[in-house]
Amino acid sequence: MNNITVPVPDTAAERARFIRDRMPKGGLFDGHEWRISPTPFRLGPEITAELEKLGRVLLQFNKAVNRLYRLSFEGKQPAWVAAWLDQGKPAELIARQPAGPADNRHRPRHHGTGQRAGWDWPDGVA
Numbered sequence: 001m002n003n004i005t006v007p008v009p010d011t012a013a014e015r016a017r018f019i020r021d022r023m024p025k026g027g028l029f030d031g032h033e034w035r036i037s038p039t040p041f042r043l044g045p046e047i048t049a050e051l052e053k054l055g056r057v058l059l060q061f062n063k064a065v066n067r068l069y070r071l072s073f074e075g076k077q078p079a080w081v082a083a084w085l086d087q088g089k090p091a092e093l094i095a096r097q098p099a100g101p102a103d104n105r106h107r108p109r110h111h112g113t114g115q116r117a118g119w120d121w122p123d124g125v126a
Contacts, residue, residue, distance in 0.1 A: 012038040029088035073097055 009015045015038030028034060043051070072081035086094050
């Protein structure tokens with residue numbers, strides 16, 4: 001993960017503008033519009049509990065998909081897998097793909113439980 005410290009804007013509107021200003025020029029996915037929120041999407045306790053129960057299975061699935069993508073990117077699995085998953089990604093993001101074990105830099109993550117639970121993006125993705 002990236003350990004760069006970035007000052008956080010004071011108001012909700014400034015935080016949303018801060019995020020929007022750091023979006024890739026072509027957007028995150030080609031042809032899709034994104035609504036920007038200055039706060040993480042909050043999950044209720046029931047959904048949080050359900051996701052926590054699924055955690056191990058979802059982690060295994062995520063690792064398998066990451067491995068398939070990486071092997072496809074390296075030419076060791078069918079090229080259409082990486083091509084399909086790279087659709088709409090800016091070229092500079094594709095060029096930064098990890099050469100080693102797959103990681104989760106480009107995927108949202110869930111954190112916390114209760115009132116502070118939510119989804120966000122790991123550092124360096126804004």
